[in-house]
Amino acid sequence: MSIPEELQYTKTHEWVRHEDDVVTIGITEHAQDELGDVVFIELPEIGTSFASGDSFGTVESVKAVSDLYTPVDGEVVEVNEALNDAPEKINEDSYGEGWIVRLRVSGEGDLLSAEEYEKLLEESE
C-alpha cells in the first residue's frame, strides 16, 4: 500500500496535503481498498465551515457507506466535482485525481506523519 512521505494522515484514513493556508483532503489507498468499488460520493457545499472531527461528506462503495472527516478547522473552497460522475477515480488514483475537497484552514488538528500512519495500519492488521 502506498503511503506518500509528503502527505499527512488521520486515524480515520484521510490524507491531507498542505499548500500555504489551503489543505487538500482525500482518502488513503488503504481506505479505498477496504471500501472496494466506490460508486457514490456526497460532497459539501463550497463556503461551508467545518471544525476538526466533523463529517464533511460520505463515500459509498457497493457494500458500504463511510463518513469523511476533516482533521482541520476550515471553510470549503473547492470540491472535486469530477467525482460526481466518476467516483471510481477514488479507487484508481486516491492520492491524485481522487482528491475530494479543499479547505482554507482556520485551525490545525491532530495529524499523523506517513511513518505514524504506516505504524497505525500495521497495528490494525
Next chain:
Amino acid sequence: MATEALRRTPLYEEHKVLGARIVDFAGWEMPVQYEGIKAEHETVRNRAGLFDVSHMGEVVFKGRQAEEAVQRLVTRDVSRLAVGQAGYAAVCYENGGTVDDVLVYRTPDDFLIVVNASNREKDFAHFQENVKDLDVEVVDESDDWALLALQGPRAVELLQPFTQTDLSSIKYYRYEVGEVDGAYAVISRTGYTGEDGFELFVRPDDAPRIWRKLIEAGAGPVGLGARDTLRLEAGMCLYGNELDAETTPLEAGIGFAVHLDKEQEFVGQQALRSEQEEGLRKKLVGFKVEGRGIARHDYPIAVGGETVGSVTSGTLSPTLGEAIGLALVAPGVEDEFEVVIRNRTVAARTVPLPFYKREKK
C-alpha cells in the same frame, strides 16, 4: 457467539490462494470479494461466475412420513413436486412470521431442504420441534456437502466437459444426480443471481479439485458481495433483509411459494389465510432512487414527512447504473415516496420487479 471459532468451508484455502477478502458471515469465514464486486457481478451477467455457498445447510427428511413432515413445515405444496424437482418455499411460525426461505428437493425416497447459513441451527430446531409426532428422521447433513454455484450465460458450456450428464436437458428448478470430474454430484439447475446456471452438491473432499478445474476452465470466482447485488437486481429476497420473524412471506412478495389451499396444513397457514382475507399489513415494493443517493438497509421511507416503511435492501445496480432497492411499506403506498438518506429526503419511484431479467434463449 463472539467467542466461538469461525467456521471454514472446504474451499477456504482456494479463496486465500485467489486473494479473496475474507469476512465473518453468519459465523463463517467467507470470501466477500476477489477482484471487486462490480467486476465479479459483470462476470456472472456476461460469462460465468463460481460461488462457494458451502456454508448453506442441508437437512434431509427420511422415513414413512417424510412427505407429511415437509408438508407441515413449508408453505409450498410439495405433493406437487416430482422426483427430480426443486421448489422455493418459506418456513413459517404459527403467527405467519418467517423462520427461513428454503429450497425443497424431492428425491426418490426422501426430501432435502436447503437452508440459509444464518438460520441453520434455528431451522433444525424448528423442524425437529414441529414433527415430533411423525415417523420421520430429520438429519442435518450440512457438513457432508460442499455447495458450489456456477452462474451465468456460459455456465452450460463451461460445465459440460466435466460431466456425462446432458446439462441442456435439465430444466430450470430440476436436478440430476451424476458426476462432475468423476465425483458424485447433484447437479441442480437453480441459483440466486437471475442468470442461468447450476448449483452443485459435492462431497467436501472433492470440492477443492472441482473448484480449481472450473476456475481453470474460465469461471471467475465471485464473492458474497456480488452475490447480494446479483440477487437484488433479480428481485430475490434475502432472509434478514426482506424476510424475518416479523414479516410474512405474503408481505415479502413471495406468495407464489405459498399454497394456502394445500390440503395438509402447514405451520402458519391459518395466520396467512387470515392475513390474505383481511389484507396485508405491509408489502414489498421495488424502487429506483430518482435523486442523488443510494438507499441502504433500514433507511426510512416517507410520504409527506410521515414514515410509512423502511428500505430492506439497496445498492447501486451494477447492471443498470442506478440506485435500486426493495422496501417494506404500508399497503396504501403507491408510486412515489421519499427515502430518508442521512437526514436528507430523496425522491424514489416504485418499479415492477425484477429490476433485471435475463434474455431467454
